[in-house]
Amino acid sequence: MSTSKIAFSRRGFIRTSTLASGGILIGFNLFNSCKPNAKPPVDLAQLDYKDFNAFIKIAENGAVTIFSPNPEIGQGVKTAMPMLIAEELDVAWNNVYVVQGDLDTVNYQRQVAGGSQSIRFGWEPLRQTGATARQMLVNAAAARWGVDASECTTHEGVITNAKGETLGYGEVVADAAVLEVPENVSLKDSKDFKIIGTDATNVDMDKIITGKPLFGLDYKTEGMVYASVLRPPAFGQTLESYDDTAARASENVIDIIKFDNKIAVLAKDTWSAMKAKKALVAQWKADEELESTEDHDKILLALLEGNDVDVLRADGDVKKAFAQADKILERTYEAPFLPHNCMEPMNFFAHVTPEKIFLVGPIQTPQGTAAGIAASLGRKPEEVHLKMTRMGGGFGRRLYGDFAVEAATISNISKKPVKVVFSREDDMTDGIYRPASKYKIRASIKDGQITGYHLTEAAINGNMYGLIPNFFPAGAIENYQVDAANYQSKITTGAWRAPYTNFLAFAEQSFFDELADELQIDRVQMRLDLLQKVKGTTDDRIQYSPERLEGVIKMAVEKSGWGNKPDHIYQGFSAYYCHNSHVAEVADVVMENGEPVVKKVTCVIDCGIVVNPLGARNQAEGGVVDGIGHAMYGDFTFKNGVPSSKNFDTYRLIRMKEAPLVETHFIQNNLAPTGLGEPTLPPAGAAVANALKAATGNRFLKQPFTKQYELMNNTKKEILG
Amino acid sequence: MPTYSLNLNGKTQTVDVSEDTPLLWVLRDQLDLVGTKFGCGIGQCGACTVHIDGNAARSCSMPISQLAGKAITTIEGLSHDGSHPVQQAWKEVDVPQCGYCQAGQIMTASAFLAKNASPSSEEIKNAMHGNICRCSAYNRIHKAVEVAADKLV
Numbered sequence: 001m002s003t004s005k006i007a008f009s010r011r012g013f014i015r016t017s018t019l020a021s022g023g024i025l026i027g028f029n030l031f032n033s034c035k036p037n038a039k040p041p042v043d044l045a046q047l048d049y050k051d052f053n054a055f056i057k058i059a060e061n062g063a064v065t066i067f068s069p070n071p072e073i074g075q076g077v078k079t080a081m082p083m084l085i086a087e088e089l090d091v092a093w094n095n096v097y098v099v100q101g102d103l104d105t106v107n108y109q110r111q112v113a114g115g116s117q118s119i120r121f122g123w124e125p126l127r128q129t130g131a132t133a134r135q136m137l138v139n140a141a142a143a144r145w146g147v148d149a150s151e152c153t154t155h156e157g158v159i160t161n162a163k164g165e166t167l168g169y170g171e172v173v174a175d176a177a178v179l180e181v182p183e184n185v186s187l188k189d190s191k192d193f194k195i196i197g198t199d200a201t202n203v204d205m206d207k208i209i210t211g212k213p214l215f216g217l218d219y220k221t222e223g224m225v226y227a228s229v230l231r232p233p234a235f236g237q238t239l240e241s242y243d244d245t246a247a248r249a250s251e252n253v254i255d256i257i258k259f260d261n262k263i264a265v266l267a268k269d270t271w272s273a274m275k276a277k278k279a280l281v282a283q284w285k286a287d288e289e290l291e292s293t294e295d296h297d298k299i300l301l302a303l304l305e306g307n308d309v310d311v312l313r314a315d316g317d318v319k320k321a322f323a324q325a326d327k328i329l330e331r332t333y334e335a336p337f338l339p340h341n342c343m344e345p346m347n348f349f350a351h352v353t354p355e356k357i358f359l360v361g362p363i364q365t366p367q368g369t370a371a372g373i374a375a376s377l378g379r380k381p382e383e384v385h386l387k388m389t390r391m392g393g394g395f396g397r398r399l400y401g402d403f404a405v406e407a408a409t410i411s412n413i414s415k416k417p418v419k420v421v422f423s424r425e426d427d428m429t430d431g432i433y434r435p436a437s438k439y440k441i442r443a444s445i446k447d448g449q450i451t452g453y454h455l456t457e458a459a460i461n462g463n464m465y466g467l468i469p470n471f472f473p474a475g476a477i478e479n480y481q482v483d484a485a486n487y488q489s490k491i492t493t494g495a496w497r498a499p500y501t502n503f504l505a506f507a508e509q510s511f512f513d514e515l516a517d518e519l520q521i522d523r524v525q526m527r528l529d530l531l532q533k534v535k536g537t538t539d540d541r542i543q544y545s546p547e548r549l550e551g552v553i554k555m556a557v558e559k560s561g562w563g564n565k566p567d568h569i570y571q572g573f574s575a576y577y578c579h580n581s582h583v584a585e586v587a588d589v590v591m592e593n594g595e596p597v598v599k600k601v602t603c604v605i606d607c608g609i610v611v612n613p614l615g616a617r618n619q620a621e622g623g624v625v626d627g628i629g630h631a632m633y634g635d636f637t638f639k640n641g642v643p644s645s646k647n648f649d650t651y652r653l654i655r656m657k658e659a660p661l662v663e664t665h666f667i668q669n670n671l672a673p674t675g676l677g678e679p680t681l682p683p684a685g686a687a688v689a690n691a692l693k694a695a696t697g698n699r700f701l702k703q704p705f706t707k708q709y710e711l712m713n714n715t716k717k718e719i720l721g
Numbered sequence: 722m723p724t725y726s727l728n729l730n731g732k733t734q735t736v737d738v739s740e741d742t743p744l745l746w747v748l749r750d751q752l753d754l755v756g757t758k759f760g761c762g763i764g765q766c767g768a769c770t771v772h773i774d775g776n777a778a779r780s781c782s783m784p785i786s787q788l789a790g791k792a793i794t795t796i797e798g799l800s801h802d803g804s805h806p807v808q809q810a811w812k813e814v815d816v817p818q819c820g821y822c823q824a825g826q827i828m829t830a831s832a833f834l835a836k837n838a839s840p841s842s843e844e845i846k847n848a849m850h851g852n853i854c855r856c857s858a859y860n861r862i863h864k865a866v867e868v869a870a871d872k873l874v
């Protein structure tokens with residue numbers, strides 16, 4: 001046993017009480033406790049349970065229920081977070097029942113799914129909570145036996161004393177509930193873990209495979225009406241006038257409401273609402289010229305050449321390095337907008353009454369959304385009650401609560417319980433897209449060494465932020481500079497799976513491939529040489545660990561058979577750090593009937609301790625295939641403010657036949673867990689692009705690759721997974 | 722509105738809806754069978770897959786008026802307790818990520834395996850190609866179809 005290094009004021013974040021039904025309820029405020037500088041609430045005695053965002057319930061029959069605090073978007077935290085509690089509580093995982101917690105107040109520090117952070121932040125406090133609860137149960141049993149607590153042990157929900165007498169957790173919960181919450185509880189050593197590191201099936205598995213109501217779109221309540229919303233067809237337009245005569249005459253229509261430049265059709269069922277919406281006749285106007293991708297391309301390329309940039313990091317003197325170079329390598333990489341296309345289209349339920357605002361649905365940011373709705377309707381935050389459902393995908397889209405605000409606004413006007421349902425067309429054309437972006441990377445070479453590295457970003461509405469310029473190869477090259485420029489557009493953009501780096505990684509990892517060719521050294525060796533220079537760095541801005549990046553690179557070489565493959569298998573290498581994890585990937589491409597096919601990807605991850613390997617591998621595989629799919633096929637442009645695609649007949653997502661086999665390996669260590677939902681995605685595009693170069697001789701600088709491939713080869717044929 | 726009688730999951734159900742209403746929305750909104758999912762509404766993603774007379778079909782593109790006399794099975798009717806070999810295989814392999822596409826995947830796989838109990842990898846890929854999984858759980862979907870095929874033999 002080892003005592004945790006982080007000091008918690010456990011009284012500030014754990015509270016217990018007896019349940020009317022018998023048993024004990026242990027509430028804890030996870031997200032207050034994980035902030036190092038968190039202050040306990042002012043008046044602890046006044047704390048109500050609604051101020052806690054996660055609970056453990058132990059019934060008198062010993063049954064354990066854990067209310068999982070974080071939103072589930074498919075990344076597995078609803079399974080993994082309770083595993084951390086159950087480990088220290090020392091109960092059998094099979095006997096734990098997991099429920100999604102509600103959001104009852106807006107006082108939480110972090111009840112967000114995004115940035116692959118849930119497990120990272122929950123690692124200490126969740127285990128502390130389990131350990132504290134276990135200690136209280138042990139103390140209660142020890143008091144009953146009249147023995148010292150230190151002579152008692154636990155195993156899967158049963159407490160045993162030195163004489164061999166036993167008591168089940170359920171038998172002592174009533175006593176435990178009135179005990180002091182103990183301080184300084186020790187945590188298990190990682191070698192003693194029984195649940196952490198074992199395979200646990202998705203906790204919602206039975207409901208998913210039998211089709212039980214689970215997602216936002218499945219929610220239904222008495223008197224609920226369905227709303228289909230007509231929004232401007234082009235970004236930059238406003239509503240001028242409309243005629244709803246035909247729509248009102250459509251079957252099952254209840255009302256038609258204009259709000260915020262939009263028109264909502266309320267009907268008795270979804271189909272009737274969607275059908276009536278098509279009968280609306282609206283005139284739209286634009287005060288300024290509407291935007292097109294053609295213009296964006298010119299603007300962004302001009303920004304790359306101009307001086308209107310923010311310098312995000314500058315080491316040494318890149319100008320001088322380039323002036324003195326023997327050779328300069330320069331490349332420009334280009335990526336389109338991308339819609340999120342969560343499989344479950346956006347939707348939300350709202351019922352606004354004079355007493356309260358009741359919200360139900362899939363949202364990655366319940367706290368911010370609840371607060372935003374309270375503010376926009378001029379209500380008090382405590383009047384808002386938000387219930388989270390499972391989400392049919394998030395990928396960043398459900399960080400934005402626009403659809404929940406719409407539902408609340410429509411309910412507020414109509415005085416009805418309303419569910420807003422986006423059609424796929426609404427979902428794809430009223431998106432908050434991954435910004436279109438371009439990178440120019442230049443490197444100077446002198447005497448066979450890389451002496452300078454200069455990366456410039458130009459992105460719609462901006463992309464990079466403060467920490468990114470401190471990722472690899474920052475610290476490895478003496479003269480190093482990262483600049484960013486942006487163009488403010490009316491097209492809404494935001495976070496998309498692995499935000500900021502999903503395309504940046506492609507650009508840099510493709511560039512390294514060419515740089516290695518230029519230097520005539522092995523592309524893996526070049527990366528290892530660069531990492532050597534970062535070891536022992538005193539620059540505390542550097543975000544990655546050179547040792548851990550080296551670790552994944554070396555294992556990827558070994559596991560993929562890098563350099564030892566038969567001639568017909570062409571490999572591409574990529575290694576990247578983001579979301580606090582280090583990942584290396586090798587893609588294998590073969591030529592079949594004259595066309596390249598991506599057969600396999602070997603993926604090595606260092607994300608610290610893997611809480612649930614079964615779920616973790618699923619995330620990792622999904623991230624790789626998702627990254628490849630969007631790099632190969634994701635194409636989304638605008639013409640006069642109108643998106644180029646609105647459904648899956650014209651927007652291509654990767655499918656079964658194109659998905660390569662993914663072989664995943666984790667670095668085994670005892671370091672605290674880091675992100676997993678995102679970090680395998682960014683390196684995937686470059687691993688494939690580098691393999692495609694080896695296989696076809698074509699260097700892909702733009703995404704999607706299929707479009708480039710057709711242009712390069714004047715063919716309709718395509719790259720397959 | 723006209724009345725329609727459906728042979729659904731072995732029972733007869735009656736609904737009053739307009740004739741162009743897709744089966745998907747009848748299931749979800751009128752009959753509270755929400756296991757069948759809405760993904761695209763145009764027959765492109767497979768989230769809404771059901772069986773009609775044993776064949777996989779897109780319920781989003783199937784007007785209620787065309788279903789007279791046909792036997793419809795939804796995910797809720799595939800088994801009453803999740804014990805169908807395909808459902809069990811999905812559980813064993815731990816296929817779902819977000820889980821939203823999975824009812825459709827299971828319905829496609831079960832109709833396919835009913836006709837071809839020992840498929841090749843190629844045949845599995847072809848059969849499942851019409852179902853999008855935005856979470857890209859394709860490796861596991863493929864594996865689960867193989868596991869289910871073994872159970873069915």
Ligand code: FES
Pocket residue numbers: 758759760761762763764765766767768769770779780781782
């Ligand atoms: S919803 Fe029917 S195929 Fe997509």
Ligand code: FES
Pocket residue numbers: 074343392393817818819820821822823853854855856857858
């Ligand atoms: S599991 Fe999320 S769409 Fe398939």
